[in-house]
Amino acid sequence: MSDCRLYLVTPPRLDAAAFANDLKAALDACDVACVQLRLKDAPDDLVLRAIDILRPIAQEREVAFILxxxxxxxxxxxxxxxHVGQDDTPYREARRIVGADAIVGVTCHDSRHLAMEAGEAGADYVAFGAFFPTTTKEAKTKAETELLAWWAEMMTVPCVAIGGITVDNCRPLVEAGADFLAVCNGVWQHPQGPAEAVRAFNRVIVGA
Structure with missing residues (x-):
């Protein structure tokens, strides 16, 4: 059984009140470590409203809620x-703002160098991708499973695999040593719904 866990990323556009039911269904279905609210180009008031609605759903279930x-x-x-990308707030500034006890994760694309810099600076996790084609965002890099295996062997900072991950293609990432699978469309657009998607991902993780 792998120690890998599921890391859910919300759709880039959503009606938080309507999405709340999908989120509850997903989190109640099986193990989820984290939910990242990812509302690109949304005004602050909309983001804050979404946080007010969705954050309690995650935190009441002891699931970390990350913006x-x-x-x-x-x-x-x-x-x-x-969670910050390479073009967003630098890690040290993000850490200063959220404080020592908060989670700060950093996008590192397919770069060992960026990941090592982030890990040494104190990031709580590094994210590698995209491992597969994705329609959620324009992927700047293509990452290979060997990167996860190298990181798992060399480093103690957890790594997140992201980019086009589905129930059908995730097993090699789990077996390579990913600590978390960051999934968006693979859960929210699953043909049998988000709850079944979460259960199916967990079955793969347990069997890997």
Missing amino acids: NDRPDLAAQSGCDGV
Whole structure:
């Protein structure tokens, strides 16, 4: 049985009140470690409203709730942490804003160098990708499973695999040593619904 866990990423656009039921169904279905709210280009008031609706759903189930890109809003709204990309707030500034106890994760694309820098700086996890074609965002890099295996062998900082991950293609990532699978469409657009998707991912993880 792998120690890998599921890391859910919300759709880039959503109606938080309507999405709340999908989120509850997914989190109640089986093990999920984390939910990242990722609302690209949304105004602050919409992001904060979504946090107010969705954060309690995750935290009441002891699932970490992380905001994408915005350490300032994460800190003021009670999120458990923030995820920053290479073009977003630098890690050290994000850490200063959210504090020592919050989670700060960093996108590292397919770069060992960026990942080592982030890990040495104190990041709580590094994210590698995209491992598969994705329609959620424009992937700047293509990552290989060997990167996960190398990181798992060399480093203690957890790594997240992201990019086009589905129930059908995730097993090699789990077997290579990914600590978390970051999944968006593979859960929310699963033909049998998000709850069944979460259960199916967990069956793969347990069997890997």
